[in-house]
Amino acid sequence: MPVYEYRGININIPDNDSEYKGYFEAAAEHRLVVKKCSSCDLLRGEPGPGCPWCTSLDWEWQQVTGKGTIYSYQIVAHTVVPSFRDWTPFAIVLVELDEQRGPVSYTHLTLPTILLV
Numbered sequence: 204m205p206v207y208e209y210r211g212i213n214i215n216i217p218d219n220d221s222e223y224k225g226y227f228e229a230a231a232e233h234r235l236v237v238k239k240c241s242s243c244d245l246l247r248g249e250p251g252p253g254c255p256w257c258t259s260l261d262w263e264w265q266q267v268t269g270k271g272t273i274y275s276y277q278i279v280a281h282t283v284v285p286s287f288r289d290w291t292p293f294a295i296v297l298v299e300l301d302e303q304r305g306p307v308s309y310t311h312l313t314l315p316t317i318l319l320v
Contacts, residue, residue, distance in 0.1 A: 207231065210286035222252070225264045237300070239265035246303045271300040 207214045207227045216224050229236040238247050242259035246267070252260050276296040282288055299305060 212284075212286050229264065229266070234266055235269045236264040236266050238262045246300065265302075267300050267302050269300075271298045271302075273297070274299045 205216050205218070205224065205227070207216065207230075214227070216227055218224075226236055239245070239262060240247065240254040240257060240259055241261035241263060243254060243257040245254065245256050246265060247255060247262075249255070252262075254260075254262065274297045276294045278292050278294055279287075280292045282291055287293070
C-alpha cells in the first residue's frame with residue numbers, strides 16, 4: 204500500500220483505490236490531474252466513479268495546467284488540523300480551469316501562489 208506524506212501527515216492509499224491513487228502519483232511528480240469522462244469528454248474534480256453529467260463509469264486521468272479563474276472561495280481562519288495551522292489564514296477555492304468552462308477543481312491557495320491580474 205503506497206503511503207504519501209504531506210506536511211507531516213501520512214496518507215495511506217490502498218493499491219486498489221482508483222479514486223485517488225493516480226492523483227497522488229501525479230502529485231508526487233509535480234503534475235496536476237483531474238478525471239476526464241471517456242464518454243462525454245468533460246473534466247471533473249470531485250471524487251466518485253460516475254460522471255455527474257452523463258453517469259458513465261468510464262474515465263481516465265487528464266493532466267491540466269492548473270491555470271484558471273477563481274469561481275468561488277472561502278477563507279479558513281482557524282483549522283483543527285495541526286499541519287495546516289501555520290498556513291492560516293488560507294483560501295479554499297473552486298476553480299474554473301482554463302481547459303474547460305465550469306468549476307471542476309477545489310484547491311487551497313496561500314498568498315505567495317496567488318497572482319492577481
